[in-house]
Amino acid sequence: MGSRLVDRVLLAAVLLTPLLMSIDYLAKIMLTPFVILGCISLLSTYLPARYQNIVIPLIYLPAITSLVILVLERRPYFLIDLAGGYLISIPFIAMIGIVKSTSPRASVLSYVTSLTSTYFIWAVAAQARGEGSHLFLALVNMFVDRQAWERVQPPQYFAALAALSSIALVIYSWRVYGSTLVREQGEVFIYSATAASLAVALTVLYSLVFTDSVALGLIVAATLTIAATLRAGVKRGWGRA
Amino acid sequence: MLTREAALLLISLSGWTLFVSILLYQPFLFLASFFLQTFFATYILLASRRLRSLDVEGLKVERTVEPQRVGDKTLLKVRLHVWFDSEQRLFVRVVDKPPFGTRIVERPSNPEGIIGAGESLESSYTLEVDPSISLARFRKVILLIHDPLKLCYDARELEVASDIIVPVGEQLVGAAYTKLPAPWIRPPMGLGYRGLVGYDDEFSGIKPYELGDRVRDIHWIRYAQQVDEEELVAKKYVKKGEVTLHIVVDCSSSINTGENAALLTDISILIRRLCQTAEEEGNPVQFWLLNPSLSLDEKISPRRVFSRIAIEQYIARVFPSQGREEEQVVEEFSRTLTGSSMVVFVVNPPSQNTGIVEAMINACRMVGARYIICVPDVASYVSRLEGEVSRLLQLDRQFKDDWLSRFSEPGSVIEIGKGYAIDVVKEAMRRGVEWGLG
Numbered sequence: 001m002g003s004r005l006v007d008r009v010l011l012a013a014v015l016l017t018p019l020l021m022s023i024d025y026l027a028k029i030m031l032t033p034f035v036i037l038g039c040i041s042l043l044s045t046y047l048p049a050r051y052q053n054i055v056i057p058l059i060y061l062p063a064i065t066s067l068v069i070l071v072l073e074r075r076p077y078f079l080i081d082l083a084g085g086y087l088i089s090i091p092f093i094a095m096i097g098i099v100k101s102t103s104p105r106a107s108v109l110s111y112v113t114s115l116t117s118t119y120f121i122w123a124v125a126a127q128a129r130g131e132g133s134h135l136f137l138a139l140v141n142m143f144v145d146r147q148a149w150e151r152v153q154p155p156q157y158f159a160a161l162a163a164l165s166s167i168a169l170v171i172y173s174w175r176v177y178g179s180t181l182v183r184e185q186g187e188v189f190i191y192s193a194t195a196a197s198l199a200v201a202l203t204v205l206y207s208l209v210f211t212d213s214v215a216l217g218l219i220v221a222a223t224l225t226i227a228a229t230l231r232a233g234v235k236r237g238w239g240r241a
Numbered sequence: 242m243l244t245r246e247a248a249l250l251l252i253s254l255s256g257w258t259l260f261v262s263i264l265l266y267q268p269f270l271f272l273a274s275f276f277l278q279t280f281f282a283t284y285i286l287l288a289s290r291r292l293r294s295l296d297v298e299g300l301k302v303e304r305t306v307e308p309q310r311v312g313d314k315t316l317l318k319v320r321l322h323v324w325f326d327s328e329q330r331l332f333v334r335v336v337d338k339p340p341f342g343t344r345i346v347e348r349p350s351n352p353e354g355i356i357g358a359g360e361s362l363e364s365s366y367t368l369e370v371d372p373s374i375s376l377a378r379f380r381k382v383i384l385l386i387h388d389p390l391k392l393c394y395d396a397r398e399l400e401v402a403s404d405i406i407v408p409v410g411e412q413l414v415g416a417a418y419t420k421l422p423a424p425w426i427r428p429p430m431g432l433g434y435r436g437l438v439g440y441d442d443e444f445s446g447i448k449p450y451e452l453g454d455r456v457r458d459i460h461w462i463r464y465a466q467q468v469d470e471e472e473l474v475a476k477k478y479v480k481k482g483e484v485t486l487h488i489v490v491d492c493s494s495s496i497n498t499g500e501n502a503a504l505l506t507d508i509s510i511l512i513r514r515l516c517q518t519a520e521e522e523g524n525p526v527q528f529w530l531l532n533p534s535l536s537l538d539e540k541i542s543p544r545r546v547f548s549r550i551a552i553e554q555y556i557a558r559v560f561p562s563q564g565r566e567e568e569q570v571v572e573e574f575s576r577t578l579t580g581s582s583m584v585v586f587v588v589n590p591p592s593q594n595t596g597i598v599e600a601m602i603n604a605c606r607m608v609g610a611r612y613i614i615c616v617p618d619v620a621s622y623v624s625r626l627e628g629e630v631s632r633l634l635q636l637d638r639q640f641k642d643d644w645l646s647r648f649s650e651p652g653s654v655i656e657i658g659k660g661y662a663i664d665v666v667k668e669a670m671r672r673g674v675e676w677g678l679g
Contacts, residue, residue, distance in 0.1 A: 196280035
């Protein structure tokens with residue numbers, strides 16, 4: 001019972017950063033009915049099988065309605081709002097992916113996707129607020145105007161939250177997917193987590209003095225990855241398995 | 242070794258770190274991705290090192306194979322029991338290589354789990370055996386020892402050899418007979434005289450139709466005449482110069498010699514090769530198994546045993562048994578034997594059936610049939626030749642020499658050395674032919 005509670009707390013800590021950033025960008029944008037409908041319609045695909053008869057109208061009705069309005073009344077904003085709704089649902093879909101994942105890889109990739117997409121939408125939402133435009137139009141503008149990405153900078157507490165979530169993620173992966181040997185072979189996990197934390201700390205310290213910390217980080221990560229691959233070895237033909 | 246999961250994880254994280262650092266640079270995103278990649282790479286390094294240094298002396302695997310018949314298919318239910326004699330616990334995945342001539346019809350159930358500290362793993366799967374295969378030869382079992390996150394593993398191979406003689410049901414034997422192409426059972430024609438080959442078939446009469454007779458040999462006219470008896474009648478042929486190869490195997494307890502029934506294995510190989518040679522020459526084979534545990538029908542085969550499956554069925558009946566064989570077998574043998582027969586005796590005297598074998602050899606002498614006595618060189622099957630064992634071997638050798646000296650025909654005795662059964666067949670056939678020419 002206690003173990004399950006700890007797992008849930010860890011999962012909540014993993015979801016904390018993308019969730020807080022999502023709340024932050026939801027507060028920045030103007031939530032119209034079609035934005036909400038777009039968000040709900042994509043998220044509804046994760047409903048259990050017995051609700052399938054609700055999912056189909058939830059997806060098609062807003063889409064057809066906005067298309068009909070665009071064609072008959074020549075008003076595109078409903079369709080744009082719907083597209084914005086689809087856009088803001090992406091981080092939530094990634095967060096659902098973390099909860100539903102069944103392997104460390106799925107869990108880690110869902111986490112990285114959720115973090116990146118949340119930042120992406122947050123930046124678009126911040127730009128949309130500044131311009132007073134629709135979310136989707138702001139996204140198009142940001143793609144056209146590359147400098148717009150530099151104008152929006154997320155608050156510093158996101159970095160602390162991301163660090164907390166990342167640590168929570170590796171502990172969560174170890175506890176949930178680490179079979180029943182996690183206690184007996186715990187030292188491997190502790191050494192790895194400590195080494196990774198030290199590498200991050202060194203890179204951050206390096207960045208205070210030099211400007212090429214990203215290159216250093218890439219070199220360290222690449223070296224370790226290649227060393228792990230060579231040391232452990234890759235079975236010939238595993239890709240076909 | 243990296244698992245597929247780990248390789249994909251490292252590739253994905255590397256790609257993501259590159260993407261975040263080049264296209265969408267944000268320090269917190271970069272550091273999160275960097276932290277995760279560094280963590281998993283270091284973890285794999287340390288975990289693979291730990292797996293390599295594991296002492297797995299106590300790893301044990303036991304395989305049991307249970308043949309089953311489902312319809313016209315022969316299935317093998319394979320069970321693997323894996324345990325680890327240690328207080329340490331390991332997470333393992335069991336991989337068993339299916340033997341030649343089999344295919345997996347039911348995937349392994351429960352192939353992975355924890356072993357050690359009293360815990361063991363039971364895995365089972367089902368194989369379908371190709372109808373042409375009668376011996377399934379299992380070899381190594383591979384144990385993949387995983388780290389807790391299953392990102393890397395260390396493969397250990399354990400030799401768990403087991404040879405399974407696939408039992409063949411009557412239905413399958415019947416099916417195999419009907420599938421045989423007609424020329425296969427015919428002797429080669431027009432090749433001139435060869436020691437064991439006849440020239441042509443000659444009609445010699447009729448007989449009740451038996452399983453294994455060709456449909457084309459059914460005497461339809463005679464059958465129509467006696468249709469009330471509802472019994473099929475087949476034409477009987479005799480080949481000029483045909484040699485029936487009689488294989489007499491003394492299945493006494495003395496054939497259970499050597500480690501892992503090495504003599505039994507050699508006898509199986511010997512019989513198989515004898516049958517193969519006879520088949521190549523187009524001659525029929527008849528089995529005489531001196532095994533009191535079997536019924537008369539089981540120990541004496543029909544005159545023509547040419548199906549490989551049927552041969553395997555008789556080989557499967559060669560097992561050590563207790564008790565003395567009945568005289569009835571000798572009588573039946575004497576009735577069947579002709580001057581053109583060749584008899585191969587496989588016997589390890591002294592045994593309870595030595596007298597019966599002697600009577601059969603005398604029957605050969607009376608009708609003028611050629612015979613070869615194959616006796617094992619017991620010393621080659623025993624690994625320790627010292628002390629009491631050595632004295633017993635001397636006694637065994639003395640008895641064999643005395644017994645064999647009664648049969649003075651040149652070239653009638655061949656010794657089977659451990660692992661030399663195939664060479665013995667060539668020698669037996671050569672001597673049989675030379676005898677015939679003489």
